[in-house]
């Protein structure tokens with residue numbers, strides 16, 4: 001038997017393989033003494049990294065950059081990007097599992113999925129991975145359809161032991177040559193062998209100073225590793241390990257056995273399995289380029305192109321090759337989408353700002369949205385039906401949605417007469433596009449995947465306010481005319497709504513402008529910070545959108561969400577300390593009855609809590625369906641009023657077309673603002689900036 005390299009004694013291209021996960025065949029080329037010392041970087045006492053020969057064609061500091069710019073890797077989690085039943089892209093990073101392998105042309109790894117972390121932080125298969133699982137099916141489909149797969153290597157990759165230049169590095173196109181199953185722990189999981197498609201070109205991740213690849217004409221494409229038919233299941237399996245041939249069909253009772261004996265835990269790859277190469281095949285063609293040249297496909301002269309879906313994808317910086325997202329309203333700036341950690345102190349100066357021809361309101365109108373004097377209104381009975389008032393604020397139609405004990409939402413429905421007035425919504429819409437407002441996309445403060453940017457642009461004027469993200473605030477004193485005019489309208493709407501409810505009017509001192517391109521939206525959130533007054537007014541400009549309002553999960557269900565304890569088991573959520581038992585919540589009658597008994601002193605706190613736990617155990621918690629649906633059109637105003645509205649309910653807005661602005665004004669309590677920033681919220685409107693409701 002060939003010597004079996006193990007953790008303690010194997011040397012792979014000049015460095016000790018520390019993980020003990022890889023066992024390489026004897027076909028290894030570069031022996032340790034061939035690596036010049038200037039090409040070795042000592043990272044820590046036990047890690048010596050070789051320099052790589054070249055540079056990746058594209059790279060990223062985080063997954064979001066990668067997913068935004070690389071069309072074959074739209075995936076923020078997991079190793080494999082699959083869609084439409086195929087695997088398109090694959091990331092090899094921290095943990096490829098046991099028996100992984102990498103060299104300049106071949107990669108062997110597990111396909112991901114079905115995993116959990118063991119006590120040492122390594123990924124362990126939690127259950128069997130079957131051939132009909134989504135991941136296995138996708139990778140097998142790519143193999144059978146000869147679909148090339150793009151590979152990316154992350155700097156946490158433990159086996160290559162080269163000094164990878166960036167956190168995520170695009171490698172090359174590969175073909176899938178084999179997919180098979182192995183026993184991994186007590187379960188079985190799928191493995192894959194990738195082979196680089198272009199064998200003529202030297203891989204950038206090859207060691208610096210290493211020999212060029214063997215020319216194609218000198219290569220042997222005929223010798224293949226041994227394949228044998230299993231006497232048990234009659235299916236053919238390839239010989240992956242030198243230690244012996246094994247049946248690799250998990251359903252066979254001879255699976256993962258050499259002869260009659262279970263395979264040893266340490267195995268050596270069959271050199272023939274590592275060294276065979278597939279003949280170049282013209283049929284294997286990627287269906288897009290490895291690194292997209294997105295900028296050259298944008299025709300800026302076409303109207304509205306700068307706000308189309310295609311225009312807010314990420315690009316690969318033509319200068320430094322970093323994947324950059326469109327963080328700026330006007331375009332891409334390499335240094336703006338940077339954590340600064342991967343640039344080695346060099347800031348790339350690339351930027352591409354678009355012309356941004358203003359789009360007129362008419363371009364966004366669809367057939368069902370002809371300008372009319374008063375829009376016809378059809379209400380869907382699935383949602384709350386409002387009170388309709390066509391008189392008191394004419395020419396606006398006033399729709400009021402009342403949530404008992406919670407608050408109300410007033411929708412001021414505009415029409416063509418209102419919109420076309422000088423300095424009205426039509427003019428404001430064009431005005432906002434002409435101004436350089438400094439709209440930007442910011443990282444979401446609470447997101448499952450760190451670094452995720454909002455799917456809308458934002459800029460704040462007036463008192464500082466942190467909504468779902470932190471946005472720098474500009475003083476009203478520096479605000480352009482359009483912002484002050486919008487503030488005039490929003491102050492009017494706030495006053496009308498609040499006074500008609502008999503509440504005190506607090507003039508807004510903050511205005512957040514959101515800009516939405518095609519396909520952008522704002523997900524469910526509330527505007528209920530302790531620093532804010534109870535009233536929030538929004539002016540919609542441009543594309544039509546739908547606003548959804550639903551009860552928050554915990555108020556709908558009466559308990560917080562169940563959380564994953566990390567071992568695959570769910571920890572049940574805790575019951576609410578104070579359950580408002582809102583109208584329409586789940587198990588409303590039962591919850592109200594328990595609450596009444598508790599408040600009447602008939603049951604103790606413990607009994608109340610335990611009875612609710614028992615009640616909730618009968619049904620799985622779920623998200624509340626939307627209670628209110630508002631169709632927001634150009635020029636419409638919406639006022640949400642009531643602290644409890646933000647406490648118990650959340651809202652989201654989904655626009656439908658290429659360009660929409662939402663200008664939302666709030667009252668930020670001065671005791672929550674730094675003294676130095678108070679004056680940012682001061683403003684005086686000129687008489688013609690004050691709105692009179694016409």
Ligand SMILES: O=C(O)CCC(=O)C(=O)O
Pocket residue numbers: 467512514522527538540651653661662664
């Ligand atoms: O886009 C909209 O209409 C709503 C914006 C919003 O919810 C917010 O700014 O908090």
Ligand SMILES: [Fe+2]
Pocket residue numbers: 525526527651
């Ligand atoms: Fe909001």
